[in-house]
Amino acid sequence: MSEIINGKAVAAEIRKTVLERASAFERKHGRKVGLAVVRVGDDPASAIYVKNKIKACEECGIASYSHCMGANTSQAELIELISTLNADACVDGILVQLPLPKHIDERETLSVILPEKDADGFHAVNAGKLFLGERDGTVACTPRGIIELIKSTGVGIEGKRAVVIGRSNIVGKPVAALLLEHNATVTVCHSKTVDLKEITRQADILVVAVGKKHFVTADMVKRGAVVIDVGMNRDESGLHGDVDFDGVKEVAGYITPVPGGVGPMTVAMLLLNTVDGAGA
Structure with missing residues (x-):
């Protein structure tokens, strides 16, 4: 009989560490660590995932900035938002919730996120660093x-x-x-x-x-x-x-x-x- 690996318990320990680090950051810099979450369209599963991520941020002392865009949002409009978030000093991480509507190019969209703000670890630079064995990139x-x-x-x-x-x-x-x-x-x-x-x-x-x-x-x-x-x-x-x-x-x-x-x-x-x- 197997021993069940309790993902909730392991995750809780990591969240505790995140809260400690986020609190220390806020004391030092006078602002919270910030995560921008971008959702395009009305996929119900994506809406639930985003809601859960925002709640998790709140519980761990991270400021969340939610951007919900309509299903008819153009590629250019989405890239413009990401570029704005790249330049925002209060945003330390950017997450674009997948899947995106079919008319939007996923790879092009993710490539616009600054590698150092790529919270999901999907940027080609971070993926490349992983495969090269470089330890300073973000891991998925x-x-x-x-x-x-x-x-x-x-x-x-x-x-x-x-x-x-x-x-x-x-x-x-x-x-x-x-x-x-x-x-x-x-x-x-x-x-x-x-x-x-x-x-x-x-x-x-x-x-x-x-x-x-x-x-x-x-x-x-x-x-x-x-x-x-x-x-x-x-x-x-x-x-x-x-x-x-x-x-x-x-x-x-x-x-x-x-x-x-x-x-x-x-x-x-x-x-x-x-x-x-x-x-x-």
């Missing part, structure tokens, strides 16, 4: 949180066989780079991978980010492995991970639940990236 929130969850188990990463299922720029690729930085031997699997089960069964650490409900089953997991479930698949019965939790928990050594695993860590790391960006 979810991958950074995943590493902390693995560390919380007490299982060392160095020398372990790590398998990442999923190769997105937001999770799969950066978490693979971070695992390499921690001296794991890393394999990245995806939709074209042959004999996936044979590969995953060798993993001491298995990170699953494919966006498919219960994709990973017990017969795909090595006994005693650390399993990190990044999936968030919602249907009429609720929220589900990419891992068949009930089956896999009988095999794995440690496993994250959905919800309550990776999700809280993503928000905590956003706050941590923001205070890091402020130099707090």
Whole structure:
């Protein structure tokens, strides 16, 4: 039977550190650390995510500046707002909530954010620094949180066989780079991978980010492995991970639940990236 990795508890400790650093920054500079959150359109999930992030800022002593733009906002208008926020000395971090409406170019939009104000860690400069092993860039929130969850188990990463299922720029690729930085031997699997089960069964650490409900089953997991479930698949019965939790928990050594695993860590790391960006 697995030990459940309590993402809420780990995130709470990080938030405590963020609050201490943000409070010290305010005492020193006479203003709060500031995070600007930009949302375009009326996607209901995005609205919930933004609301939760703003609430988290308030709880951790960070000033949040919310900018909600209509679905018909042009690329030029969005870039103009970001440019204004870049120049605002009270804004230490900028987050553009994804997804953006289809008529807006996501890559071009994110490239306008100053790398030092890129709270999400999606800017090409920060992604490049991660892959080059340079430690002064901002690391994407979810991958950074995943590493902390693995560390919380007490299982060392160095020398372990790590398998990442999923190769997105937001999770799969950066978490693979971070695992390499921690001296794991890393394999990245995806939709074209042959004999996936044979590969995953060798993993001491298995990170699953494919966006498919219960994709990973017990017969795909090595006994005693650390399993990190990044999936968030919602249907009429609720929220589900990419891992068949009930089956896999009988095999794995440690496993994250959905919800309550990776999700809280993503928000905590956003706050941590923001205070890091402020130099707090």
